[in-house]
Amino acid sequence: MKTTLISLDKELFSISIRILSSCLKKAGHDAKTAFLVPPDSVKTANKFLTGYSEQLLDRLAVLCSDSGLIGISLMSNQFLQAIRLTEGLKVRGISVPFIWGGIQPTVEPEECLEYADIICMGEGEEAIVELADALQMGREYTSIRNLCFKTTGGILKNELRPLISDLDAVPFPDYSCQGHYIAVGDDLQLLTREKLAGYEGERFKSRNGKIMYMFMTSRGCPFNCSYCGNNVYRRLYPKEIPVRWRSPENVIEELRMIQRDVAPISYVYMVDDNFTARSREKLRAFCELYKKKIGIPFFVQVNPLTINEEKMEILFNNGCAHITMGVETASERIADMYYRGNAHGTVEKAIALVEKYRHLQIPPPTYQFIIDNPWETLDEMLNTLRLACSFPRPWSNPIYSLMLFPGVPLYYKALEEGIIHNKTEQIYTKNWRSQSRPFLQLWIKMYHANFHPFILHFMLLKWIARFFTLKPVEAIFKTRLLRRFWEEYV
Numbered sequence: 001m002k003t004t005l006i007s008l009d010k011e012l013f014s015i016s017i018r019i020l021s022s023c024l025k026k027a028g029h030d031a032k033t034a035f036l037v038p039p040d041s042v043k044t045a046n047k048f049l050t051g052y053s054e055q056l057l058d059r060l061a062v063l064c065s066d067s068g069l070i071g072i073s074l075m076s077n078q079f080l081q082a083i084r085l086t087e088g089l090k091v092r093g094i095s096v097p098f099i100w101g102g103i104q105p106t107v108e109p110e111e112c113l114e115y116a117d118i119i120c121m122g123e124g125e126e127a128i129v130e131l132a133d134a135l136q137m138g139r140e141y142t143s144i145r146n147l148c149f150k151t152t153g154g155i156l157k158n159e160l161r162p163l164i165s166d167l168d169a170v171p172f173p174d175y176s177c178q179g180h181y182i183a184v185g186d187d188l189q190l191l192t193r194e195k196l197a198g199y200e201g202e203r204f205k206s207r208n209g210k211i212m213y214m215f216m217t218s219r220g221c222p223f224n225c226s227y228c229g230n231n232v233y234r235r236l237y238p239k240e241i242p243v244r245w246r247s248p249e250n251v252i253e254e255l256r257m258i259q260r261d262v263a264p265i266s267y268v269y270m271v272d273d274n275f276t277a278r279s280r281e282k283l284r285a286f287c288e289l290y291k292k293k294i295g296i297p298f299f300v301q302v303n304p305l306t307i308n309e310e311k312m313e314i315l316f317n318n319g320c321a322h323i324t325m326g327v328e329t330a331s332e333r334i335a336d337m338y339y340r341g342n343a344h345g346t347v348e349k350a351i352a353l354v355e356k357y358r359h360l361q362i363p364p365p366t367y368q369f370i371i372d373n374p375w376e377t378l379d380e381m382l383n384t385l386r387l388a389c390s391f392p393r394p395w396s397n398p399i400y401s402l403m404l405f406p407g408v409p410l411y412y413k414a415l416e417e418g419i420i421h422n423k424t425e426q427i428y429t430k431n432w433r434s435q436s437r438p439f440l441q442l443w444i445k446m447y448h449a450n451f452h453p454f455i456l457h458f459m460l461l462k463w464i465a466r467f468f469t470l471k472p473v474e475a476i477f478k479t480r481l482l483r484r485f486w487e488e489y490v
Contacts, residue, residue, distance in 0.1 A: 001136035002030040004067040006085065008078045010038055011201045012182075013214045016073045016102065018173030020128055026171055027129045029136070032067070032179040034060060034188060037201070052084060055186035061092035063181060063188060068135050070094065071128060073102040076405050079428045086115050099131065103229045106236070107407030109148045110155055119148040122160050122236060125170060163240050167219060168250040175262050197263035210266035213258055217286070218245045221273040223303065226339045226409040227370070227402060230273060243277055248286040252293045267321070268298040275300035276307050283311055287318035297321035304343045304350035312353055316360050323354055324366040330387040331380040334373060337410075363396060372401035372435045374419050378469065382460050385443065389457060394450050400432045438477035439468035
């Protein structure tokens with residue numbers, strides 16, 4: 001059966017969509033994929049406000065016209081995009097079932113079924129193949145596990161199938177470019193291997209004929225942070241192992257496939273939620289095989305609780321070139337709110353350990369912070385920003401605005417306390433790089449511009465911060481002229 005999968009990501013990696021495409025093709029279905037990456041003119045704007053022109057929707061409708069199933073994978077920040085896209089295609093006569101999957105449909109199936117015909121909760125590899133098989137054969141499909149439907153009697157949520165335990169059985173992401181299309185302005189063009197290898201995205205870039213490649217060696221996280229989607233999956237699958245690993249041989253095979261079929265790789269992003277959650281023995285086995293068979297510099301994300309001296313030695317003896325670690329907050333109280341109390345107690349030691357290897361990292365190590373928390377005091381926020389200033393320049397450490405994603409504990413806490421009053425503004429269109437207070441936005445811009453630490457610390461004096469966060473002062477900063485100035489030019 002012919003199917004069309006649509007990626008709303010701003011990059012061409014789109015790991016989930018590419019894996020679903022491979023699963024459908026392996027099962028004998030004709031899967032087309034459209035990558036609706038935003039044009040260059042909007043890449044620096046709020047990516048979650050991306051719209052689609054009438055001309056592009058016309059072209060997409062032609063692409064979908066012979067398909068028997070349309071699939072869209074989305075996060076919460078892509079909810080409005082998925083609505084615009086689905087409604088735009090339906091009014092153009094695309095009447096086949098639309099299935100939505102991803103974290104947003106998993107946590108809010110009822111809301112998503114106002115627009116989609118079918119919702120997939122949890123992992124979708126097996127469910128989408130079973131659905132496509134049923135549609136092709138004209139069989140009943142409303143009992144397929146993981147799927148949800150809107151019926152006259154209410155919402156039908158089928159039983160969840162177990163998580164995929166053997167990740168080596170999952171096909172590699174589909175980089176064949178067969179049936180792949182990319183949005184170019186108002187047009188939809190074939191995505192050739194030449195275009196793929198030469199694409200210039202935020203992270204998917206080519207340099208001298210080589211690409212940077214992003215992929216995952218695992219699924220899940222052993223921790224349960226109160227702001228993270230992994231918390232949702234821990235509650236959906238309370239009796240299952242939260243972290244599953246691919247074998248080192250399987251990972252090596254994927255990288256060789258990319259180098260053979262797409263382009264040589266210059267740098268590898270291993271974007272596992274917690275790469276060093278592996279045991280010391282398994283980390284050593286993976287890294288030593290990687291160095292022997294691939295030998296390309298790589299990036300990993302770690303947690304303060306899962307690194308130690310021996311694991312750092314293993315990483316940097318085998319090609320690790322960069323580490324990102326979530327610090328999140330300088331406040332013990334806020335760390336407890338994030339369910340990161342244990343990690344907070346080890347942060348100082350973990351930072352010292354990462355800094356020990358700073359000279360081997362290009363670019364320097366990255367530490368992630370979260371502020372703009374409605375339960376955070378001004379002092380707690382300022383202490384977190386002071387901690388961000390304590391590292392050597394240049395600074396590239398991201399300072400995020402706390403996101404209250406549907407389904408996570410902090411979301412329910414905010415609902416109960418009346419903090420969430422407009423989901424469109426506070427969740428669906430919110431950019432986690434945009435702070436709610438102009439003072440924070442301005443300070444972070446100066447931080448990333450590497451202003452002198454004296455200036456930044458001076459701005460963090462409590463009386464200055466308190467003045468700039470007064471409502472009358474914020475109102476002045478939020479006027480259209482001043483807001484445009486400090487958002488676009490500072």
